[in-house]
Amino acid sequence: MTAEVQATIARWREEEAAVRSRLKPSGVTTLDDVRQYTGLDFLKALLDGALPAPLMGETLDFVPIHAEPGRAVLQCTPSTRHYNPFGSVHGGLAATMLDTALAWAVHSMLPQGRGSTTLELKVNYLRALTSDTGPVRVEANVVNVGRQVGVAEGRVVDAAGKIYAYGSTTCLVYALT
């Protein structure tokens, strides 16, 4: 492992620790919570601990790291708790992280009063994750967000930039009522 990769891993772990120190205990938000924010501000409220952290993130041990307009980043360090019977990480981990990050990327583009829900998710598996892989990130970017539909794509990469999975999503965008 090069010094550069080691430095990236160290930075990633620091950023994760910083987010974890701010996250509220996991729970659910109310429709009133969602209504009072733009999409991006809602995500920042999760990141800053103003709203509860996602329960599924706690169950699978991944955390959101960053959100900006059209882009979101999550992080996870795969472990044996994520394993399939064959001694590598179950595809469900990358699918769940991609589902989250892609939905965040779409959500980050929504004005106040709009919500989104995932209609469809596709994931390509490119390499096996194992408990030796170290921390990985899902980096998701919007392809297009229109009045009714949002599409985003994302990648699971390690600190050396190696890609493990690739995915895209179709979200329905609607008026919060």
Add this chain to the structure above:
Amino acid sequence: MTAEVQATIARWREEEAAVRSRLKPSGVTTLDDVRQYTGLDFLKALLDGALPAPLMGETLDFVPIHAEPGRAVLQCTPSTRHYNPFGSVHGGLAATMLDTALAWAVHSMLPQGRGSTTLELKVNYLRALTSDTGPVRVEANVVNVGRQVGVAEGRVVDAAGKIYAYGSTTCLVYALT
């Protein structure tokens, strides 16, 4: 809820309890374990507790129920541990269960000496799962398994037959070495 649906739920819970009573503690198998079985017999060895249960199934609390040639069934009762921030079940649960069941359906068709790995998974989300949904099953069926590639499709349904998610997968089939 009709009496028929209640009876189905009761039967599903009994079948789950029967499988859980046989499952070995979760862990991983070795390549030697995989090599000594046909695809179907390997899955039956997991179901019968001759091989360790999948770790990811324990983490997300779902269990395999049944495997036959070209078909596999898993079961889960969604709970708040699977929730997204919006008060319903994260799409990652259906994705993970579909990934598993679809891979099992393909695997059930393999002769001894062949393995498979998931190249790609697509999931359509049709209805939200909640902690009130009760037990759901993923029922996966093979579309085609050739010498190098297997394709399967599956559905997440509740005891009343209502469909919550739909998915398909592409698996690479290869010689175990």
Add this chain to the structure above:
Amino acid sequence: MTAEVQATIARWREEEAAVRSRLKPSGVTTLDDVRQYTGLDFLKALLDGALPAPLMGETLDFVPIHAEPGRAVLQCTPSTRHYNPFGSVHGGLAATMLDTALAWAVHSMLPQGRGSTTLELKVNYLRALTSDTGPVRVEANVVNVGRQVGVAEGRVVDAAGKIYAYGSTTCLVYALT
């Protein structure tokens, strides 16, 4: 080729000839045309020659055969005009036929005043089509049609029942204005 397959091919060719004798020259419909029919009656009007046949069907030489609630069937006899550089049929033919049949299956479920548009299409290629394959059909079935979203799946099969491609689609359902 068995006598049974030959009989199926003969029947398919007759059904195609019968549809072709009724089809109007290809063209486009107006929003007023669409508005006056339920989804199923609109498709039947195309099949019966009350509305113009699809232009893309003429370009790629495929025809609609049948529509019923939740189900649609198209037919095509692949030829060298559909070839890729490698001496078999380009994947675009199955993709285009699946796109059409899947959209028809969703459309067949819509009440008057509702329209649908394809958000997403996925196709699995299972076997190569060639100019020796003979007639093939796309048979599409609805998975679920809700108030805003419809999902359908379909298969490309030959007269012997051999499967060549498999696909699914996500459609947005909306009010015609």
Add this chain to the structure above:
Amino acid sequence: MTAEVQATIARWREEEAAVRSRLKPSGVTTLDDVRQYTGLDFLKALLDGALPAPLMGETLDFVPIHAEPGRAVLQCTPSTRHYNPFGSVHGGLAATMLDTALAWAVHSMLPQGRGSTTLELKVNYLRALTSDTGPVRVEANVVNVGRQVGVAEGRVVDAAGKIYAYGSTTCLVYALT
């Protein structure tokens, strides 16, 4: 339309004319043709008219424009011949062009003696193409090409950079025999 967009359209039309002047009449290649080239050189031989142009490209009136390692570009000017019954371009055009460009992007990475075949294609439709859209390009880029599997993603865009469709593919890579 801005002067910049007009200039891009003019340049795109010139590049198309230049390619068309070099293309050989459409036809199929032999396995011997494929065997004697690296993946990239095979594509360049198509572009330079050393090998016959694709038949499906002639049928649907699109042309390859460019190939480099990991990237391919195709062009088409949508017309009424591509129309669905609703007065806009059938989704099959974008699907067929994406299928081609994505396969080219993967193929461009193959050493001599390796071939690839498309296992799966997914397309998102973002905006309707019409006969007023003018020329559009599919720009495809490799996500990852390994020993057995290649994945690529691509976009259909107009001269102003507006995106109409987005897609990804999974290809099987194998030894030519």
